[in-house]
Amino acid sequence: MLTSSTVQAALTLLEQTTGVVIPVYFHADTDLDFGTALLGDTVHMFARELADPSMICLSVDGQGVPLTIAQRVASALGTRLVHGEQNHGKLAAVRNGMAELLHKTDVRYLAAVDQDGDHFANELLNFVRCAEHVEQMMATDQVLVLGNRLSRHRPLGFLRGEQEELANYLLLDALHYAAVVNQQPLPLQFANTIDNLPDFHSGYKFFSRRTAEAVFLAEPQLAGCDETAYYRHACEAVMSVEAMQSGAILATVNRRTFDEQPISIFARLDRSVLAANMIIWPCKRLGVPGPFVAQWLVNHMPKLLLGTLAPQGRDELLAIRDHVLRAFEQPIPVENYSEIVRPRFI
Numbered sequence: 001m002l003t004s005s006t007v008q009a010a011l012t013l014l015e016q017t018t019g020v021v022i023p024v025y026f027h028a029d030t031d032l033d034f035g036t037a038l039l040g041d042t043v044h045m046f047a048r049e050l051a052d053p054s055m056i057c058l059s060v061d062g063q064g065v066p067l068t069i070a071q072r073v074a075s076a077l078g079t080r081l082v083h084g085e086q087n088h089g090k091l092a093a094v095r096n097g098m099a100e101l102l103h104k105t106d107v108r109y110l111a112a113v114d115q116d117g118d119h120f121a122n123e124l125l126n127f128v129r130c131a132e133h134v135e136q137m138m139a140t141d142q143v144l145v146l147g148n149r150l151s152r153h154r155p156l157g158f159l160r161g162e163q164e165e166l167a168n169y170l171l172l173d174a175l176h177y178a179a180v181v182n183q184q185p186l187p188l189q190f191a192n193t194i195d196n197l198p199d200f201h202s203g204y205k206f207f208s209r210r211t212a213e214a215v216f217l218a219e220p221q222l223a224g225c226d227e228t229a230y231y232r233h234a235c236e237a238v239m240s241v242e243a244m245q246s247g248a249i250l251a252t253v254n255r256r257t258f259d260e261q262p263i264s265i266f267a268r269l270d271r272s273v274l275a276a277n278m279i280i281w282p283c284k285r286l287g288v289p290g291p292f293v294a295q296w297l298v299n300h301m302p303k304l305l306l307g308t309l310a311p312q313g314r315d316e317l318l319a320i321r322d323h324v325l326r327a328f329e330q331p332i333p334v335e336n337y338s339e340i341v342r343p344r345f346i
Contacts, residue, residue, distance in 0.1 A: 010129045015051040017108035018128065021097030022046075023090050024070045024115050025061040035069040038117060043077050045121035046113070053078040055107070059097030062087030089231030091238055098216035102209070110212045112239070114203040118258050119147065126253045127206040134190050134251050135208070142211050144243040147204025148195060148252040157260075159316065162306035163271065164201045166320065167278035169300040170293070171200050171237055175244065178286040190251035198252055201236040201278065206253075207243065214246035215239060223285040225277065233277035241282050272316060276323030283328070290328030297321050302342035314340060 022042060026035045039058070047053045058070045060083035067083050074081040082100045084092055094112050101107055109131060113119040131143045152161040179186040191198045207215065221242070222230045230238060244250055283293050301321065306313040317340060325332050 007129075010125060010132060013108060013132070014049060014125050014128045017106055018050065018124070019055045019057065019101035019104065019107045019110045020046045020050070020124075021057050021059055021094055021101060021110065021112050022115055023059050023061060023093035023097065023112070024066050025087070025090070025093065026066045026069060028065050030065055030069075032065065032069060032072075035065065036072050039069055039073045039115050040076070042113070042115055042117050042119070043073055043079060045117075046124070047077055047079075049121045049124050054080055055101070055104075056080065057082060057097040057100050059093040059100070060084065061089065061093040088227065089235060091231040091235035094235070094239070095216045095220075098212055102213060102217065108209050110207050110209065112203070112205045112207070119204045120256060123147075123253070123255050124206075126255075130190075130251050130253045131206060131208060134249050138187075138249055140247075140249060141208055142214075142246065142248040143206075143208040143251060144211055144240065144248040145206035145251045145253055146191070146199050146240070147202045147206070147255040148199040149202055149257050150254055152199065159271065159306065159313070162304045162313070163275035163316070163320065164278070165197070166300055166304060166317070167237070167275055168197050168200050169303070170279045170296050171240070171282050172197060173292075173296045174283050174286045174288050175241070177288050177292060178245075181287065187249055190249060192252075194252070194254060198250060200240045202255075203236065204255055205236075205239055208248070211243050211246060211248040214248075215242045218242070221285060223281055225281050225284060229277035229281050233274045234281035237278055237282045238285075241285055245286075272319035273323060275320045276327070279320070279324050280327045290325075290330045293328050294325060294330045297324060298341055301340050307340045307342070311338075314338070 024039060043056060046056055050056065057080040058074050060067045060070045062084060070081055080100060082096050084096055098110060101110055109128060111124060111127065127145050130145050134143045135141060152164055156164065175186055220230065301307060301317050304317065307317050318338065322332055
């Protein structure tokens with residue numbers, strides 16, 4: 001039973017020992033006042049939850065407009081600020097920000113949240129309480145808590161929501177495959193009580209210190225993929241997979257989102273390549289053979305409502321399939337090429 005002293009202890013951990021990394025990137029054509037207001041709103045939310053604003057690190061991916069915006073906000077609100085010389089992608093920014101906060105010996109937990117205002121700071125206490133519960137139940141200091149969106153389609157739109165669902169299905173399959181190969185059972189008891197498919201690609205993630213060190217201070221593992229796939233497209237998969245491969249127990253906390261995101265960097269990327277790389281990197285990283293990946297695609301594509309939107313939705317799924325099959329040197333179907341294999345009756 002949760003007592004008031006337990007809640008107070010969690011509040012103290014949140015206020016005194018939790019760091020927050022906010023990766024910052026805006027396109028060169030972003031209005032400076034709009035970007036400053038958006039980032040400022042996000043930082044304000046988290047500054048209210050922490051005793052010291054220097055426990056928030058704005059990590060800028062590159063130079064120019066995003067750095068100018070972050071400098072304005074950091075100067076006004078007293079946060080830390082780091083930046084990369086070149087724009088590499090979100091994962092590079094998160095790595096830089098985490099490395100900065102891990103210099104502080106009093107940091108126990110670290111959150112990664114996006115700049116878009118769609119990750120609500122008032123829910124952060126639930127992440128702390130969840131992590132503490134897992135640590136106590138499992139006698140561990142290795143935890144990853146995902147901020148599980150109550151809906152992926154509402155904030156992302158129908159198309160991207162379906163693409164992420166496909167990527168999540170294959171990532172879960174890949175994790176199970178690796179667990180069997182490594183003879184290490186995959187613990188999911190804290191992650192599947194509400195939704196059997198964890199929201200691996202959620203941008204709201206919460207790490208125990210030891211897990212953050214394992215994920216963000218280790219050398220990058222591109223697994224044969226290019227830097228775009230690793231640092232941009234599969235960035236959320238990288239954080240999830242590397243945490244779990246390091247021994248972290250996965251947990252989920254349901255969280256709210258806006259009905260529509262105010263801004264999205266991913267929305268400007270090539271959708272089919274983006275979704276394909278979200279599948280390719282984790283499967284390569286976890287050593288999944290090509291025939292398994294090909295079969296998993298066949299298994300999961302019929303589940304998606306996107307395939308019923310013909311021809312556009314079907315074509316999107318087939319384009320993702322083709323990118324993935326090429327990456328694993330698997331044959332692309334010739335007969336019935338433009339069809340998703342599905343049962344006759346439902």
